[in-house]
Amino acid sequence: MARRTIGIALNGVTGRMGYRQHLVRSLLAIREQGGLPLRDGTRLWPEPVLVGRSETKLREIADRHGLTEWTTDLTAALARPDVEVYFDSQVTAQREKALRAAIDAGKHIYTEKPIAEDLATAVDLARLADAAGIKHGVVQDKLFLPGLRKLARLVEGGFFGRILSVRGEFGYWVFEGDWQAAQRPSWNYRAADGGGITVDMFPHWHYVLEQIFGTVKAVTAHVTTHIGRRWDEAGEGYDATADDAAYGIFEIEGGIVAQINSSWAVRVYRDELVEFQVDGTEGSAVAGLRNCRIQHRASTPKPVWNPDLPATEDFRAQWQVVPDNEEFDNGFKAQWELFLRHVVDDAPYTWDLWAGARGVQLAELGLRSAREGRRIEIPEL
Numbered sequence: 617m618a619r620r621t622i623g624i625a626l627n628g629v630t631g632r633m634g635y636r637q638h639l640v641r642s643l644l645a646i647r648e649q650g651g652l653p654l655r656d657g658t659r660l661w662p663e664p665v666l667v668g669r670s671e672t673k674l675r676e677i678a679d680r681h682g683l684t685e686w687t688t689d690l691t692a693a694l695a696r697p698d699v700e701v702y703f704d705s706q707v708t709a710q711r712e713k714a715l716r717a718a719i720d721a722g723k724h725i726y727t728e729k730p731i732a733e734d735l736a737t738a739v740d741l742a743r744l745a746d747a748a749g750i751k752h753g754v755v756q757d758k759l760f761l762p763g764l765r766k767l768a769r770l771v772e773g774g775f776f777g778r779i780l781s782v783r784g785e786f787g788y789w790v791f792e793g794d795w796q797a798a799q800r801p802s803w804n805y806r807a808a809d810g811g812g813i814t815v816d817m818f819p820h821w822h823y824v825l826e827q828i829f830g831t832v833k834a835v836t837a838h839v840t841t842h843i844g845r846r847w848d849e850a851g852e853g854y855d856a857t858a859d860d861a862a863y864g865i866f867e868i869e870g871g872i873v874a875q876i877n878s879s880w881a882v883r884v885y886r887d888e889l890v891e892f893q894v895d896g897t898e899g900s901a902v903a904g905l906r907n908c909r910i911q912h913r914a915s916t917p918k919p920v921w922n923p924d925l926p927a928t929e930d931f932r933a934q935w936q937v938v939p940d941n942e943e944f945d946n947g948f949k950a951q952w953e954l955f956l957r958h959v960v961d962d963a964p965y966t967w968d969l970w971a972g973a974r975g976v977q978l979a980e981l982g983l984r985s986a987r988e989g990r991r992i993e994i995p996e997l
């Protein structure tokens with residue numbers, strides 16, 4: 617079978633997301649399945665060129681996976697004619713410079729979110745990419761998770777009737793790092809290094825809300841730093857200057873109200889690390905990363921408020937599991953496949969830098985809402 621190779625410069629591949637989700641679970645997984653079948657039957661074969669700051673780490677990753685191409689010189693990687701796509705999963709603060717260089721070099725761009733630290737830069741990058749005539753995309757992995765796919769299916773199938781509200785709960789306890797090591801990188805907790813839960817999570821909530829429910833029209837947020845002192849990877853104490861909890865209200869077209877709590881200072885009493893409850897006139901659903909449960913209008917119980925009596929109903933047992941009915945691949949891999957088909961086969965692809973910029977806009981306006989203590993309407997980009 618004919619094979620077409622596509623060189624992909626992967627910058628930030630020594631990081632959590634770059635290594636596990638993008639290299640191993642996406643590009644190497646595509647190779648393990650024999651490449652990506654294209655429209656004409658050719659198999660597309662991703663050839664990663666690992667880019668990073670540490671020779672030792674890059675060589676070690678390359679050796680572990682039988683790869684030969686790696687460099688600490690981004691300019692050299694971008695000068696290679698066999699490299700057609702530039703992918704960025706560096707820390708957010710380093711992204712802009714690298715994306716600009718890649719666009720200048722005429723490479724197609726695929727990048728982690730947030731695409732930039734502020735809206736002006738995000739819009740500028742999207743404009744530059746359009747002007748250069750390159751293809752561009754942003755990671756919106758949550759849309760490809762089984763739980764949210766099932767939720768989207770319910771919306772598309774009209775299960776809810778008129779959708780009234782969405783309630784999202786995201787978070788878990790991120791250890792401070794003193795008596796137990798933190799399970800997230802320390803830059804996430806320093807504002808000067810591009811950290812903060814609002815810039816991290818609002819871009820996710822933006823595409824989830826926009827793609828499943830509709831345009832986000834206004835935001836009201838309360839943002840705070842609950843844990844002010846943390847310990848980094850080297851065990852050094854530092855002041856946590858970035859927000860670690862964001863309590864947001866998002867108004868969506870059609871009168872839908874979404875409330876999403878995001879926190880790295882909360883302990884989990886839920887089935888999954890993120891869950892969304894959607895209530896509609898005809899039915900309700902609770903969706904997590906994997907699972908989705910529903911309760912139809914016809915099977916809705918009628919609880920009566922009486923604090924004098926113990927609860928007799930097992931409310932959780934009154935919900936029905938939505939079956940998979942299809943196989944769900946890793947969400948990151950599913951999106952990589954769509955992006956690569958967009959690049960090579962010109963297949964449609966909507967998750968571009970403009971979508972990424974709208975996510976940055978929601979984070980920026982959410983922070984402004986919190987700072988100014990008021991509701992903010994979101995202008996169209």
Ligand SMILES: NC(=O)c1ccc[n+]([C@@H]2O[C@H](COP(=O)([O-])OP(=O)(O)OC[C@H]3O[C@@H](n4cnc5c(N)ncnc54)[C@H](O)[C@@H]3O)[C@@H](O)[C@H]2O)c1
Nearest residue numbers: 628629630631632633634705706707708710728729730801
């Ligand atoms: N889609 C998602 O679900 C998701 C989840 C987590 C993080 N992210 C995004 O992915 C990006 C990377 O996050 P991560 O959690 O993998 O971070 P990480 O700290 O594990 O990795 C960061 C990478 O950037 C590189 N880097 C380049 N310049 C750096 C510098 N000056 N300081 C520190 N590192 C530098 C590191 O070498 C490393 O490869 C962020 O933009 C983050 O917002 C996305």
